[in-house]
Amino acid sequence: MHVVRSKEALEWGALDLPLFGIAEDWNHKKFDPPAAWSLATDDKKLWFVASHGKPATIHPEARPGRFLPELWQYDVAELFLADPVSGRYLELNLAPNASWWSCEFTGPRQRHTPEEVAVPDVETFAELAPNGGWVAAMSIPLDLLRARIDFGENTHGNVNFILNSPEQQFLTVEDLGGGEPDFHHPGRFPKLKFIDVDLSDLPGRG
Known part of the structure; x- marks a missing residue:
């Protein structure tokens, strides 16, 4: 799980990040076109x-920038971030139209609180292509992540997608052990690998 670490501030509208593809579903069947993701700080x-x-097929109540539970019933991208020491982890859901949801867990599927509590100061963005393809982004304050899950060099994480609703297909960057699709396996999440990049050196930048 690579994370680009940028010295310059990142902002929507000027994001030019390397994307990683997922070309197989949960059962290792070819998935075309691949889903794509990127993480950066x-x-x-x-x-x-x-x-x-x-x-995409989007939750009918989803609105750009709105916090909404159960986005996973429709097409969604999901980010999991875990602290291997405490066992705590965050789940962050991002709909193709920039609706979002978050939840904090103390262990696998053990919610920190039964109430729906949004992570503060999250911002989301989305853009649709003429052919219906989409790109969405979410930004989360690092101070908050450090306080909640000690985010840093030892953080583990995973990225998942649920696509092609209602005939849902499940995609995961890390193989989480097979069986029925279940993304809540923090013990199997890979360690994040931070890569320092000067984005101004990328083609078309600078």
Whole structure:
């Protein structure tokens, strides 16, 4: 799980990040076109970017920037971030239209609180292509992540997608052990690998 670490501030509209593809579903069947994702940090935020080249089926109550539970019933991208020491982890859901949801867990599927409590100061963005493909992004304050799950060099994480609703297909960056699709396996999440990048050196930048 690579995380680009940028010295310059990142912002929607000027994000030019390397994307990683997921070309197989949960059962290792070819998934085309692949879903794509990226993780990046600047001095203040963690950015999660997700995209897919096909039209999405979105939760009917989802609205851009709105916090909404059960987005997973429709197409969604999901980011999990875990502290291997405490066992706590965060789940962050991002709909193709920038609706979002978050939840904190103290162990696998053990919610920190039964109430729906949004992570503060999250911002989300989305853009649709003429062919119906989409890209969405979420930014989360690093100070908050450090306080909640000691975010840093020892953090583990995973990225998942649920796509092609209502005939849902489940995608995961890390193989979580097979069986019925279940993304809540923090003990199997890979360690994040931070890569320092000068984005101005990328083609088309600077």
